[in-house]
């Protein structure tokens with residue numbers, strides 16, 4: 061199916077949603093302002109999108125509050141919410157071509173990834189929480205004989221989901237699934253780089269039977285629409301995925317307003333530790349290349365620091381460089397492309413700045429190191445591997461969010477672990493080893509919310525995802541995510 065579609069022709073004809081979706085319909089923004097959406101594959105403008113301001117956000121919050129207080133969703137039997145969410149998931153899949161295309165046009169990711177990965181995983185996430193919601197139970201606490209004491213979970217009310225552009229549909233679904241399933245009304249604020257699929261989700265939710273106001277979508281700029289949600293006195297919770305810098309703003313917004321709950325899935329600088337006893341360097345090389353070049357390295361848990369024992373350093377780098385060839389940047393609308401463009405010119409320039417900083421600090425590019433495909437007008441960077449990196453260099457400490465791997469040589473297990481943990485981040489980490497003992501020791505030593513042993517980037521909706529340290533707190537995915545969007549209530553019945 062994927063290969064049979066003329067994606068370039070479809071791209072010329074597809075309708076691009078560009079107005080806020082509030083109270084069950086597309087509406088004009090009050091701000092009247094817009095921002096431009098550019099296709100990063102060729103640098104050409106696609107359309108102008110409404111830039112919601114604080115007044116628009118307020119309309120969305122009022123609509124969401126009205127729906128919540130009316131109980132049309134919040135008091136609906138979980139089994140009925142389940143039915144509507146399952147229909148929502150089915151509609152996401154039914155609109156797979158259009159959603160995949162909208163995603164690729166917004167962010168320049170390969171159409172095959174959007175079609176086979178992003179759409180499918182977003183639909184699966186909504187379905188997982190739909191299936192879960194009528195199978196979770198409260199508690200009866202062991203209190204005095206003349207009391208019956210229930211411990212229940214209740215929805216918080218209005219949840220703002222503020223999400224990034226790297227996996228727009230999945231990141232939205234990770235918030236929408238648990239927040240909607242538990243009965244909240246949600247206002248989704250997509251990143252300004254990627255508003256299309258979020259807006260389409262609003263439309264599909266209504267088609268699935270979700271009452272108006274339960275899911276509103278406000279496109280807008282972070283420091284305007286995002287900030288307005290963070291400071292709004294009637295938003296009860298923000299589920300945020302994005303940079304650590306902006307995550308810190310949300311903590312401040314909460315303190316400056318109504319102490320709204322904040323869940324933060326933030327940045328990372330994940331170590332790929334390869335010990336001298338690694339018994340499958342080919343598997344490690346393949347995992348490490350995919351772990352930094354997939355999605356153009358624009359991945360929160362990208363394995364961007366290679367911490368490798370000096371005994372196997374040269375051999376491993378040669379193998380990773382060979383694997384990197386698969387990720388030569390190509391036309392995002394070509395179904396054979398494995399790596400597309402960067403999301404924007406700004407992001408490309410940011411990554412090129414880091415590459416310059418790496419060279420200036422004395423690290424040496426083994427492969428890559430520059431912009432390519434300039435003739436297209438698009439924003440492409442080739443896979444880049446730096447050797448001779450010290451862990452105190454900028455390219456080893458700061459999140460680059462691009463296809464740049466920094467190789468840091470170390471001696472032995474203890475130095476490997478100390479180097480891996482010498483970062484402000486703690487989202488994820490991996491160890492490649494043939495020793496069971498070292499595998500267990502490393503899994504306990506790495507200060508990260510996710511540890512992979514002899515694999516990388518494996519995930520499941522059944523498993524929580526999120527970070528330690530400045531990579532945030534709270535978890536997406538799994539039943540644990542529902543805790544973020546609910547409050548505990550204890551009820552004491554005297555007999």
Ligand code: NAD
Pocket residue numbers: 222223224225226227231249250251252280281282283284285286287290301302303304306307309325326327328359360361459461487526527531
């Ligand atoms: P970002 O922090 O710039 O933006 C994220 C969202 O916040 C966007 O919707 C944006 O409009 C909004 N925003 C920006 N400035 C704001 C402000 N001043 N006030 C309120 N809202 C504001 O992040 P990004 O560039 O879109 O995404 C990349 C970042 O996301 C990386 O740091 C990456 O690691 C992180 N990320 C983390 C995870 C995770 O699960 N931990 C997953 C994906 C991405």
